[in-house]
Amino acid sequence: MNNHEFEQFVHDNGKDILRFCRMLCNDGEAGDELYQDTMLKLLVKRQRLDSQQNVKNYALSVSTLLWKNKKKKYANRNRLVPIDSMDRMELEENLYMADTSAASPESRILRENEKSAVQQTVAKLSEKYRIPILLYYSADMSIQEIADFLQIPGGTVKSRMSKAKCLLKKELEALGYDR
Secondary structure, three states: OOHHHHHHHHHHHHHHHHHHHHHHHOOHHHHHHHHHHHHHHHHHOHHHOOOOOOHHHHHHHHHHHHHHHOHHHHHHHHHHOOOOOOOHHHHHHHHHHHHHOOOOHHHHHHHHHHHHHHHHHHHHOOHHHHHHHHHHHOOOOOHHHHHHHHOOOHHHHHHHHHHHHHHHHHHHHHOOOOO
């Protein structure tokens, strides 16, 4: 992969990878750091990357492996200073929505509270269930892509996602959300 192809890859897939990193870490700063580490590792290895292959999956696997290596460090940061999982992109989206929508302030606050509750509930899931959910919803990967990425059968991905959704539903209903 040459420099131009790498720049195009970052332009096309950077937001998905950044979103995945932030959600995986459940912390905007740690997610940004993980994203930078991932891109640095890809940049160093760009000559060995084949743009015809699925580089996005490789980048996501690099970020997952880097995250697992730094997991204890990020856990300590989150325990010492809990940070909302809303990242800058979501903040910009909310500011844009506030300018363009006629929604009342109350409905926006309720929607933000609901979104925060869902994100916190997802963050509480075990790694086994959280990673497929994050890959599916934040990185826009299909079930088969997730199966290939995690090196497990597609049926296992489906069952983990189903179990995760059941756990999320149960937890959110306990918090008073009925959707």
